[in-house]
Amino acid sequence: MNYKNFLLLCGIFIHSITGLYAQKPVSGKVSEKSPEGRLIPLPFANIHWLGTQEGTVANESGRFELKRSSSGENRLVVSYVGYINDTISVRQNQNSVDIVLQPGSELGQVEVKERMAGSFISTLKPIKTEVITTAGLQKLACCNLSESFENNATVDVGYSDAVTGARQIQMLGLAGIYSQLMVENIPFTRGLGSAFGLTYIPGTWMESIQISKGTSSVVNGYESTTGQINAELRKPWNSEKFFLNLYASHEGRLEANAHASKVLKDDVLSTLVLAHASTHLGRIDMNKDGFLDQPLSRQFNISNRWSYEKHGVTESKFGFNFLIDERESGQLTKLSSSDAINNGNYVVNIKTRRAQLYDKTGFVFNSIPNTSLGLIFSGLYHEQESVFGRNEYNARQLGFYGNAIFQSQIGNENHIYNAGVSFMYDDYRESFADTTFDRIESVPGVFAQYTYSPGEKLNIIAGIRMDHHNKFGTFVTPRFHFKVNLFENTVLRGSAGKGYRSASVLAENSGMLVSARQLVFVEDFKMEEAWNLGVNLTQTIALSEKRNLVLSADYYRTDFQNQLIIDLDQGYDRILIYNLNGKSYSNSFQINADMGVFEGFDITAAYRLNDVRVTTAGELRERPLVSRHKGLFTMSYATRFEKWKFDFTSQYNGRARLPLGVPHLEHAGYGEYSPGYFTIHSQITRKFKKWDAYLGVENLTNFMQHHPVLQPESPFETGFDAGMIWGPLMGRLFYAGIRYSIK
Amino acid sequence: MKTLKIFITLFAIMAFADVNAQKATKEELSIKVSSQCSMCKETIEKALAFEKGIVEAELDLETDIVKVVYKSGKTTPEKIRKAISDVGYDADDVPANKEAYNNLPDCCKKPEDQQHDHSGHKH
Numbered sequence: 001m002n003y004k005n006f007l008l009l010c011g012i013f014i015h016s017i018t019g020l021y022a023q024k025p026v027s028g029k030v031s032e033k034s035p036e037g038r039l040i041p042l043p044f045a046n047i048h049w050l051g052t053q054e055g056t057v058a059n060e061s062g063r064f065e066l067k068r069s070s071s072g073e074n075r076l077v078v079s080y081v082g083y084i085n086d087t088i089s090v091r092q093n094q095n096s097v098d099i100v101l102q103p104g105s106e107l108g109q110v111e112v113k114e115r116m117a118g119s120f121i122s123t124l125k126p127i128k129t130e131v132i133t134t135a136g137l138q139k140l141a142c143c144n145l146s147e148s149f150e151n152n153a154t155v156d157v158g159y160s161d162a163v164t165g166a167r168q169i170q171m172l173g174l175a176g177i178y179s180q181l182m183v184e185n186i187p188f189t190r191g192l193g194s195a196f197g198l199t200y201i202p203g204t205w206m207e208s209i210q211i212s213k214g215t216s217s218v219v220n221g222y223e224s225t226t227g228q229i230n231a232e233l234r235k236p237w238n239s240e241k242f243f244l245n246l247y248a249s250h251e252g253r254l255e256a257n258a259h260a261s262k263v264l265k266d267d268v269l270s271t272l273v274l275a276h277a278s279t280h281l282g283r284i285d286m287n288k289d290g291f292l293d294q295p296l297s298r299q300f301n302i303s304n305r306w307s308y309e310k311h312g313v314t315e316s317k318f319g320f321n322f323l324i325d326e327r328e329s330g331q332l333t334k335l336s337s338s339d340a341i342n343n344g345n346y347v348v349n350i351k352t353r354r355a356q357l358y359d360k361t362g363f364v365f366n367s368i369p370n371t372s373l374g375l376i377f378s379g380l381y382h383e384q385e386s387v388f389g390r391n392e393y394n395a396r397q398l399g400f401y402g403n404a405i406f407q408s409q410i411g412n413e414n415h416i417y418n419a420g421v422s423f424m425y426d427d428y429r430e431s432f433a434d435t436t437f438d439r440i441e442s443v444p445g446v447f448a449q450y451t452y453s454p455g456e457k458l459n460i461i462a463g464i465r466m467d468h469h470n471k472f473g474t475f476v477t478p479r480f481h482f483k484v485n486l487f488e489n490t491v492l493r494g495s496a497g498k499g500y501r502s503a504s505v506l507a508e509n510s511g512m513l514v515s516a517r518q519l520v521f522v523e524d525f526k527m528e529e530a531w532n533l534g535v536n537l538t539q540t541i542a543l544s545e546k547r548n549l550v551l552s553a554d555y556y557r558t559d560f561q562n563q564l565i566i567d568l569d570q571g572y573d574r575i576l577i578y579n580l581n582g583k584s585y586s587n588s589f590q591i592n593a594d595m596g597v598f599e600g601f602d603i604t605a606a607y608r609l610n611d612v613r614v615t616t617a618g619e620l621r622e623r624p625l626v627s628r629h630k631g632l633f634t635m636s637y638a639t640r641f642e643k644w645k646f647d648f649t650s651q652y653n654g655r656a657r658l659p660l661g662v663p664h665l666e667h668a669g670y671g672e673y674s675p676g677y678f679t680i681h682s683q684i685t686r687k688f689k690k691w692d693a694y695l696g697v698e699n700l701t702n703f704m705q706h707h708p709v710l711q712p713e714s715p716f717e718t719g720f721d722a723g724m725i726w727g728p729l730m731g732r733l734f735y736a737g738i739r740y741s742i743k
Numbered sequence: 744m745k746t747l748k749i750f751i752t753l754f755a756i757m758a759f760a761d762v763n764a765q766k767a768t769k770e771e772l773s774i775k776v777s778s779q780c781s782m783c784k785e786t787i788e789k790a791l792a793f794e795k796g797i798v799e800a801e802l803d804l805e806t807d808i809v810k811v812v813y814k815s816g817k818t819t820p821e822k823i824r825k826a827i828s829d830v831g832y833d834a835d836d837v838p839a840n841k842e843a844y845n846n847l848p849d850c851c852k853k854p855e856d857q858q859h860d861h862s863g864h865k866h
Contacts, residue, residue: 029780029850031849031850039782039848039849039850040849041849041850061850061854062850096781098780098781098782098850640792641788641789641792641793643792643793687793688793689793689794
């Protein structure tokens with residue numbers, strides 16, 4: 001979220017050894033984590049039972065032994081000058097604790113982990129954050145960020161259209177553009193990256209993904225109305241020396257990922273190269289409509305990351321990414337692209353080049369505790385040349401993002417404030433058919449945020465920012481978050497805030513480009529603007545020493561003051577694009593249960609209700625192509641040391657309203673709504689000494705949306721539409737692959 | 744479907760490799776190792792779990808003795824000691840692999856080698 005995130009990954013690792021006698025003394029070790037992940041003991045740390053005088057001091061190797069508290073208090077406070085105090089609960093039958101303290105910089109960032117589950121809800125962060133770990137990412141071996149959410153109920157992923165292979169996410173029932181997608185806390189898919197950005201981050205490159213619902217901190221900008229997704233990539237200082245992943249699917253997708261890292265100087269300089277190449281060769285047309293189900297594609301993607309550190313003084317992370325992505329699709333089941341075009345077929349051809357440079361530097365000021373300055377810069381070049389049938393769409397974006405964040409405390413560590421300035425600059429050249437959308441967006445901004453955390457039980461964050469957009473003027477973004485531990489294992493959180501964004505309408509709605517509907521731009525766009533409010537409750541129930549049942553429930557409401565409406569309800573031959581005139585809102589309610597059934601076996605069950613309505617064609621209606629009910633069930637079983645791993649995910653997606661006045665949908669047998677459907681994904685992984693092998697299946701029940709392309713026989717005439725997508729476009733898919741690593 | 748069959752066959756082979764190995768006779772072995780903490784226990788037991796021919800391995804931190812059950816046809820006591828050495832621990836008279844030892848977390852090193860580097864922090 002700011003500088004704290006590129007400080008060390010920190011946490012408390014509690015290693016429990018089941019003792020024979022419950023009242024044995026508690027022994028343990030206090031350490032800190034070095035930048036490359038080694039644990040270094042902290043000698044002479046203070047340890048005492050909360051609220052008592054019963055305590056001890058660790059020895060010179062950080063080890064200690066302490067009798068159980070006579071008061072029955074089970075919370076152990078560990079303190080050490082220059083480090084953040086930690087309070088941890090020690091269970092009756094737990095005799096050993098290993099404690100990792102974090103250098104004094106930030107509160108509320110401590111995560112308690114036992115066996116690394118595939119995903120967990122952090123109970124200590126003030127903003128509710130779901131974390132998908134590396135283990136979770138490996139459960140779905142294919143392929144990139146867009147596939148990482150299959151076993152998560154918070155984020156939905158669907159296809160944008162039936163031709164290009166573009167994926168889009170949804171949070172709270174609203175399109176992914178209303179959430180902020182970041183990579184290492186740098187905005188990633190703004191502007192032209194919206195359509196295919198999710199496929200630009202290969203799965204193996206990621207270390208973890210953090211998902212938070214509702215508005216996030218003002219430090220990261222004014223976007224993120226419905227939520228924030230941050231993907232952390234692998235780190236130069238703790239990655240495998242060499243890693244290789246090879247993947248193949250039975251429909252002809254081949255993929256290779258190779259990583260290599262080197263520590264050039266211990267604790268100071270390290271580098272990592274991530275490389276990805278993939279291709280889709282299979283010409284698949286399961287529904288025999290003459291259109292490929294998946295585009296033929298090639299992607300080459302490389303990233304070089306560097307880390308420099310002067311311990312306790314400065315840290316810098318910098319690097320670049322470069323990507324080439326080419327895809328061809330449409331009526332290409334038999335012919336090559338050029339032959340198909342000569343033949344008068346409908347062909348889509350998209351070539352993308354993208355380069356990004358970034359630098360994040362942090363300075364720690366040792367004179368005042370908790371004081372640091374973080375600077376983030378990133379530069380982007382994104383170019384897309386494409387043909388959609390008989391229309392050309394060409395676009396280019398030159399972007400700059402800069403953010404400077406100062407952090408310090410007022411009096412003591414209970415009062416932390418952040419303040420800073422940011423600047424976003426984007427130069428777009430965009431043309432579709434004979435219309436151009438060239439524009440420059442330049443947005444300087446200032447922000448301030450105050451965090452009050454008087455103890456473990458309460459956190460309050462209040463932030464405000466003011467930005468000036470060169471086209472839309474000055475606007476203010478207030479945001480507020482709180483977290484309160486109602487009881488020891490019950491956490492209540494709430495958030496309220498505003499979000500804004502300016503739309504890149506063509507890039508964000510690729511479905512419009514693969515349709516013969518006429519695009520009618522009714523008026524000039526205004527900035528999109530919405531309020532978001534949410535509450536959530538998380539209850540942890542200890543089932544045994546190592547197993548928990550975590551229940552959570554949340555409710556979020558988003559209310560648009562202005563939204564860019566893509567109105568599909570005014571007849572099958574047109575799309576009207578205009579500013580909201582009436583109401584547009586989303587109510588999203590979700591319950592989640594995660595349970596460790598026995599050692600190695602976890603299950604998750606979730607249900608979500610989205611009530612999303614928008615005013616189109618003059619009336620408030622259900623937002624089209626958004627399903628109202630969703631259910632999720634996952635099972636995961638791993639033998640000891642994860643030698644064998646079995647993962648199973650099933651999803652139910654309820655019916656979605658179909659756009660009005662489309663006779664082809666009626667001819668295809670659909671009424672007002674699409675049918676609801678189940679999907680099943682499953683994977684088996686076998687781990688060996690240096691490599692893993694996996695075999696999996698996606699969409700086992702083989703449910704597919706019939707007629708994803710409307711009127712495929714005459715794609716250049718009114719009625720052709722490949723943008724009405726509510727279900728899976730790919731049938732049952734088997735895949736297998738290996739991962740090889742040298743530590 | 745052809746590719747699918749190949750995938751399934753490959754996996755069947757992997758599974759079978761495990762089952763097949765159980766025909767050899769099981770033997771027990773105790774090895775004294777240079778473990779320090781619960782983290783070492785995890786490292787050693789994990790390393791042995793992925794060694795060929797090893798059925799079970801458990802380290803007692805009180806005595807620093809790891810009890811290994813292995814299949815005599817598949818591995819030898821020498822190979823098992825080497826596997827422990829390879830992750831950075833002494834195993835009976837086989838000294839720890841130097842590079843692996845240096846890469847161990849500090850708390851897993853022998854007490855005389857543990858450093859207390861806190862330069863850059865105020866005390």
